[in-house]
Amino acid sequence: MKAVSREKQLRTVVEALDLDALILMSPENFAYGTGLHIITVSMIRPRQAFLIIPRNGEPEMVLCSIEVSLARQEGWVEKITPYTEFVDHPMDMLAGRLRELGLASGKLGMDNDYFPLSSYERFRELLPDANLVNTTESVAAVRAVKAPDEVAFIEKGTRATHRAILDAMTASKSGDTEKDMCLKIATGMLANGGDGTAFLCFASGDRTPMAHAMATDRVPQPGEIIRFDVGAVYGAYSSDFARTYSAGSPTDLQKQTYSALVRSQKAVIEAVVPAMAAEDLYYLTRDAFEKNGLPFRQAHIGHSFGVELHESPMLRPGEKTKLVPGMVLNIEPSVYDEFGVKYHTEDLLEVTETGFRLMTLGFAPEELPVIGQIITA
């Protein structure tokens, strides 16, 4: 997506905590704050990148020189202090820049849930008088409410992924391996605009209980369940989507288990309204499972979604955060049948002023779909 300034949103953290500067360094916070999708910030961790938002002054970056041309071309932050990898230590450059800004003894918001200990120790020696505050949660709270352009961008990716999945599973047939089917999904996601695959979990039969198993050369047999949870990369964002299919000749137990799951998921999604607590969706799922005769044993039933796969608020017990319009949530209940086979569906929604808006192409079909079948979402 086109790099967009989130300065205004992030300055609310500066104000609320009375910071002299907010420093973003985790890959997700850096991407959010700068709008930049620089893959090495997450893939080559020592090549650290920082966005500094001083209370009094323009936002600026400290960045490895190798990434500066990309940042200038695609970003909105104009002021960049480049460092040379292996010559300058990123922490020295950050501390030096903060000192130049007169912030050596300032109150600084830091991503302490990311800040690596050895980096912290070096930084601490350089700026012993700085007052460091952990702003991980505050920034996460800001990120939780998406801007309209963010919602639109995520939605476009989600729908492209959903389309690829529907087409891939319709094109799949008896005798295909897990890998064959997963390849159809992956190539479809890429052909539909994905910048890469984010993750491809795909399993059948007795492999379904493994939460994040990769596809194998196993051929799903008639009477077996196929379950996948996949996502494509779209700039700094991705998609996250799960569906369950039958490899053919589903049993009554399978059909009933699946339909009960989808009914439960739909009931929970349709209950979404602003001002309810995130944990309410967890308990609603537990209740829906009970009503539909399903055993319930999830630690969470979904999560917020943004530059990070699992964001705050998580849909889990104890999460009291109130839903507000602009939050984007994945609702993903799952269930095991009496043979230990796992079923799972996952859809994305936006919380609106009056309720919710589905961001996928549509709900999962209420009847267990069979590979090869045409599903109209």
Add this chain to the structure above:
Amino acid sequence: MKAVSREKQLRTVVEALDLDALILMSPENFAYGTGLHIITVSMIRPRQAFLIIPRNGEPEMVLCSIEVSLARQEGWVEKITPYTEFVDHPMDMLAGRLRELGLASGKLGMDNDYFPLSSYERFRELLPDANLVNTTESVAAVRAVKAPDEVAFIEKGTRATHRAILDAMTASKSGDTEKDMCLKIATGMLANGGDGTAFLCFASGDRTPMAHAMATDRVPQPGEIIRFDVGAVYGAYSSDFARTYSAGSPTDLQKQTYSALVRSQKAVIEAVVPAMAAEDLYYLTRDAFEKNGLPFRQAHIGHSFGVELHESPMLRPGEKTKLVPGMVLNIEPSVYDEFGVKYHTEDLLEVTETGFRLMTLGFAPEELPVIGQIITA
């Protein structure tokens, strides 16, 4: 790849530093130590996972319960302490387990280059008497020398990626967009056994200087350079490969610049022998560039490769580590011509007893290849 025990290699760190236990927690160290490819360990950072290797006792893991079935199915570490996400804090579980092992005041090796500050603070309160030692570099040094099965696994992926690239660029034609060509590469990598795409950097013309730009809808024009640096996921490993092509009708300057780059790269690779220092390869590249009339301005000219994209030793000034057989290195010089266009080739090799062994299908062609051309590696 089949999960393989690296216990023996890792115990050399326990011995050398006289540790009571070595604890691995960075995604790459966890993957290396356990042989497990659990995507959430890197993708959902709060879902921390730990491998504990006690001096006196069997290796064991602390792991989120949702990942236990995968770990039992595919891993070699039998002893697992599962925790329930959002109910148990991973740090409490790690500290608790270390206490049970009688290690509360032990000398513990930790990944301090990864250990998040807020996790450290929690851990420190729970085990105030533990003597924590930063073992990031020691573990990296162990990982630097690959086991034969690791070399074979990486080589298989690298060759599959190279094959996909050769086919994709032969299938590319004038009028294709950057995205069209990149999609051919990506789908080829997936069809050739990739578990996903790791990264897809693809640029043409005046976009080539951006180190890690994604493909766009731009149509490379005759007379323009195309440069890409891509990798696929293979289990816990990946591939990393760069090539430069012409979109057609290359200028003499382009042909000369490219050939000089490839000659330089080849000269450096052919100079690889055990016992030379990693930094020697950097200076050899600088010298080869000078000999071939190219300007030189790289911070490094390559890197070790393993479960992490850039591993130790890096091929940079100041890196005195001696090359030893079993090291796996990417050699990736790059150069800018007088119009600022960037050329880049990257190949993988294994250091052997007598020199090197190329792990890609072959060197880059010495003459600048044009899209559509059949290249025999």
